[in-house]
Amino acid sequence: MFGFLLKRFGLLIPTFLGVTLAAFSFVRILPGDPVLLMAGERGVSPERHAQLLEQFGFDRPLYVQYFDYLFSALSGDLGQSLVTKKPVWDEFFTLFPATFELSICAIIFALVIGLPIGMLAAIKRGTWFDQSLMGAALVGYSMPIFWWGLLLIILFSGTLGWTPVSGRISLLYYFPNVTGFMLVDSFLSGQKGAFSSALSHLILPTIVLGTIPLAVIARQTRSAMLEVLNEDYVRTARAKGLSAARVVGVHALRNAMIPVITTIGLQVGVLMAGAILTETIFSWPGIGKWLIDSISRRDYPSVQGGLLMIAVIIMFVNLVVDLLYGLINPRIRHKG
Amino acid sequence: MKRSNLLLPALLATTMLMAGAAQAKTLVYCSEGSPEGFDPAPYTAGTTFDASSKPLYNRLVEFKPGTSEVQPGLAESWEVSEDGMTYTFKLRQGVKFHTTEFFTPTRDFNADDVLFSFNRQLQSDHAFNQYTAGISWEYFNGMSMPDLLKSVEKVDDYTVRFNLSRPEAPMVANLAMDFASILSAEYGAQLEESDTKDMLNQQPIGTGPFHFVAYQKDAVIRYGSHDEYWAGKQPIDDLVFAITTDASVRQQKLLAGECHVAPYPNPADLDSLKAAENIKVEEQEGLNVGYLAYNTQVAPFDNANVRKALNKAINKQAILDAVFQGAGKAAKNPLPPTMWSYNDAVEDDSFDPEAAKAMLEAEGVKDLKMKIWAMPVQRPYNPNARRMAEVMQEDFAKVGVEVEIVSYEWGEYLDLSKDKDRDGAVLLGWTGDNGDPDNFLAVLLGCDGVGGSNRAQWCNDEFEALIQKAKIVSDKAERTKLYEEAQVVFKREAPWATIAHSVVFMPMSTKVSGYVMDPLGGHSFTNVDIAE
Numbered sequence: 001m002f003g004f005l006l007k008r009f010g011l012l013i014p015t016f017l018g019v020t021l022a023a024f025s026f027v028r029i030l031p032g033d034p035v036l037l038m039a040g041e042r043g044v045s046p047e048r049h050a051q052l053l054e055q056f057g058f059d060r061p062l063y064v065q066y067f068d069y070l071f072s073a074l075s076g077d078l079g080q081s082l083v084t085k086k087p088v089w090d091e092f093f094t095l096f097p098a099t100f101e102l103s104i105c106a107i108i109f110a111l112v113i114g115l116p117i118g119m120l121a122a123i124k125r126g127t128w129f130d131q132s133l134m135g136a137a138l139v140g141y142s143m144p145i146f147w148w149g150l151l152l153i154i155l156f157s158g159t160l161g162w163t164p165v166s167g168r169i170s171l172l173y174y175f176p177n178v179t180g181f182m183l184v185d186s187f188l189s190g191q192k193g194a195f196s197s198a199l200s201h202l203i204l205p206t207i208v209l210g211t212i213p214l215a216v217i218a219r220q221t222r223s224a225m226l227e228v229l230n231e232d233y234v235r236t237a238r239a240k241g242l243s244a245a246r247v248v249g250v251h252a253l254r255n256a257m258i259p260v261i262t263t264i265g266l267q268v269g270v271l272m273a274g275a276i277l278t279e280t281i282f283s284w285p286g287i288g289k290w291l292i293d294s295i296s297r298r299d300y301p302s303v304q305g306g307l308l309m310i311a312v313i314i315m316f317v318n319l320v321v322d323l324l325y326g327l328i329n330p331r332i333r334h335k336g
Numbered sequence: 337m338k339r340s341n342l343l344l345p346a347l348l349a350t351t352m353l354m355a356g357a358a359q360a361k362t363l364v365y366c367s368e369g370s371p372e373g374f375d376p377a378p379y380t381a382g383t384t385f386d387a388s389s390k391p392l393y394n395r396l397v398e399f400k401p402g403t404s405e406v407q408p409g410l411a412e413s414w415e416v417s418e419d420g421m422t423y424t425f426k427l428r429q430g431v432k433f434h435t436t437e438f439f440t441p442t443r444d445f446n447a448d449d450v451l452f453s454f455n456r457q458l459q460s461d462h463a464f465n466q467y468t469a470g471i472s473w474e475y476f477n478g479m480s481m482p483d484l485l486k487s488v489e490k491v492d493d494y495t496v497r498f499n500l501s502r503p504e505a506p507m508v509a510n511l512a513m514d515f516a517s518i519l520s521a522e523y524g525a526q527l528e529e530s531d532t533k534d535m536l537n538q539q540p541i542g543t544g545p546f547h548f549v550a551y552q553k554d555a556v557i558r559y560g561s562h563d564e565y566w567a568g569k570q571p572i573d574d575l576v577f578a579i580t581t582d583a584s585v586r587q588q589k590l591l592a593g594e595c596h597v598a599p600y601p602n603p604a605d606l607d608s609l610k611a612a613e614n615i616k617v618e619e620q621e622g623l624n625v626g627y628l629a630y631n632t633q634v635a636p637f638d639n640a641n642v643r644k645a646l647n648k649a650i651n652k653q654a655i656l657d658a659v660f661q662g663a664g665k666a667a668k669n670p671l672p673p674t675m676w677s678y679n680d681a682v683e684d685d686s687f688d689p690e691a692a693k694a695m696l697e698a699e700g701v702k703d704l705k706m707k708i709w710a711m712p713v714q715r716p717y718n719p720n721a722r723r724m725a726e727v728m729q730e731d732f733a734k735v736g737v738e739v740e741i742v743s744y745e746w747g748e749y750l751d752l753s754k755d756k757d758r759d760g761a762v763l764l765g766w767t768g769d770n771g772d773p774d775n776f777l778a779v780l781l782g783c784d785g786v787g788g789s790n791r792a793q794w795c796n797d798e799f800e801a802l803i804q805k806a807k808i809v810s811d812k813a814e815r816t817k818l819y820e821e822a823q824v825v826f827k828r829e830a831p832w833a834t835i836a837h838s839v840v841f842m843p844m845s846t847k848v849s850g851y852v853m854d855p856l857g858g859h860s861f862t863n864v865d866i867a868e
Contacts, residue, residue: 041715041750044478045788055472153588165594166585166588171364283585289554293369
């Protein structure tokens with residue numbers, strides 16, 4: 001087990017270096033520089049342009065800038081936003097709880113609905129039930145997030161008036177930010193109706209962000225279950241006269257979960273990408289929206305800091321998935 | 337619109353809360369973006385000014401609501417010396433700064449606050465010149481204030497004097513701009529003492545109609561009414577900015593009653609907004625102009641007749657229909673019609689492809705090939721530059737001119753288009769900063785701007801003499817005459833094809849009253865009321 005862990009942690013180092021290099025290069029490959037964009041039509045004289053680039057440290061050779069960024073990042077300093085002049089680290093962690101809360105809700109939504117759907121479809125393989133569920137999953141997977149979000153807003157908020165249009169909580173509630181998680185903070189505030197307001201604001205964004213992972217999980221669960229249900233040990237379990245529920249729920253599901261867990265791990269990246277659009281449409285103050293704004297303003301420190309943090313989170317989740325893998329399937333642990 | 341809130345106990349609770357909240361009047365504005373900070377001076381974005389300078393601060397002089405004319409603000413009156421080099425302001429007495437959880441003022445506004453607000457931008461050794469690392473005073477620099485402003489001097493507690501290095505008639509208008517907002521020197525001293533100077537940008541203190549309560553990044557900004565506001569308490573108790581970046585979502589929130597005012601609607605949504613019974617849509621021509629700038633230093637565009645001929649080939653109505661979708665007005669002058677000194681007597685080049693063809697032939701221009709630069713971004717004065725360029729491409733093809741449309745990334749576009757040897761005509765535009773004609777004519781068409789903001793690279797002696805004279809004359813009537821004459825010269829010489837001025841729409845709840853649209857593009861809630 002120790003060797004397995006060591007190998008997994010060892011892999012993080014080159015991945016981390018690769019990510020820093022990618023984040024650093026990505027934002028600099030984009031044409032245009034922050035000073036020109038900041039000045040807009042008003043323009044800026046060549047002298048002032050050079051002065052500002054020097055002030056921001058962008059006149060230094062690229063490798064110097066990269067190593068400065070790398071070593072600062074290693075010591076926990078992600079630099080300062082060119083726009084708000086605040087530390088990128090602070091900006092990121094002010095907004096991250098909103099994205100995290102939404103992502104958690106979306107993944108729970110995807111799991112709670114996706115797993116049973118996938119299992120049912122596998123059990124009823126080839127029936128109209130299976131085909132319509134998988135058809136719906138394909139539609140969900142292909143749905144453009146922006147369009148899907150707007151459609152739900154127009155239907156549920158605009159026409160039916162069942163859910164709020166956007167935001168995290170009704171503007172009438174105002175309480176101090178304790179954890180940054182609105183569900184928790186609204187509960188702690190003790191204000192009547194605050195928690196249910198926060199919950200109602202989560203409904204549509206959760207559905208929109210959770211739709212693609214739901215479709216993927218449902219399809220993955222179905223195919224993994226189908227594979228496992230044909231295995232000898234399942235046939236043996238059935239032959240022993242175990243109930244269908246026990247065969248599927250205990251014997252088949254545990255083995256079918258291995259590829260499903262990988263899929264869930266991979267969905268974290270998808271969630272982060274989806275969060276960018278979902279947050280924009282639902283005015284959700286998270287890191288997705290912040291990152292898009294930072295890219296359009298060529299706020300180099302915010303973009304490279306934000307991308308790095310997201311990559312680190314994905315790396316961490318994948319590490320957890322790898323470790324879970326080992327727990328579920330001892331063969332993987334021993335091979336490692 | 338009838339709605340049922342069956343599913344949401346939250347809304348029920350909200351209603352109960354509203355009923356119990358001692359009838360506090362709250363106006364919710366669905367703003368289009370997040371402010372960069374709450375000190376307006378280091379920034380240039382209108383979104384930042386809407387959230388900072390408009391609700392929180394005052395300036396020595398203010399733009400009269402709904403116009404680009406200036407009126408007294410924190411200064412009750414001012415005098416200009418005969419040589420136009422000294423401006424002396426008499427300050428208003430009894431003006432209170434905000435009292436908040438983080439600051440309690442011990443004195444009223446006075447000359448020290450004016451000195452603090454300007455000297456921090458002017459003097460590189462001022463304690464607040466670099467109060468946050470990397471801060472810069474872009475508007476102050478952009479309006480050439482470091483060259484123009486020699487010093488700001490305190491004559492007595494309620495008199496300040498601005499000493500200039502040259503006469504500059506638009507100086508008073510400059511002081512009504514957002515960067516000239518007045519901050520509290522006493523608050524600055526408190527922050528300096530506690531070594532938390534950067535709070536100046538996060539926990540603002542001003543003299544404005546609202547005081548800052550809280551900002552939740554990218555989500556909500558809360559303001560409370562400033563009870564001791566010098567111009568009278570506001571009709572509303574609380575002002576809330578709900579940051580909503582997507583225009584369609586802003587529209588839905590407005591329709592659902594989640595906000596009362598929502599700026600920048602999608603042109604395609606205007607009809608449905610106008611049809612909604614609880615919404616009214618106000619409109620005003622923006623203080624902007626969209627244009628096509630020829631490079632007047634490159635043949636054959638160095639010939640005014642060729643430029644005139646091309647201008648006659650452009651079907652502006654088709655552009656207004658295809659690009660502005662009704663939210664624009666054809667432009668004939670480089671100044672917008674809402675600007676004082678706009679010369680309405682100028683006649684526009686009529687759309688006449690046959691005449692254009694004949695004029696080009698008469699000038700010996702045959703088989704002309706040219707480039708049109710289309711901006712990659714949407715701007716108030718040009719919602720879709722690519723589409724505009726395509727309409728022009730078709731128009732020019734009809735007079736035998738072949739057009740290639742080119743585009744670059746925005747920063748590059750702005751940079752490359754300044755080049756004196758640039759190949760092609762550039763689509764661009766301008767939104768006024770200070771409501772002064774000089775801010776359009778000198779910046780965009782003056783000889784100093786060649787190789788910079790003067791994209792036509794046009795330097796005309798007659799035009800230049802007129803605008804330079806208008807810059808130093810302080811009599812407004814005389815300035816008006818000079819600018820009117822300059823517009824005639826502009827039209828005759830045609831360095832640009834003037835395309836359009838956009839019309840700005842502002843949808844809001846019918847409960848809102850007293851909202852005045854700002855031709856300079858800002859959004860202010862001073863004296864705005866909301867029905868219970």
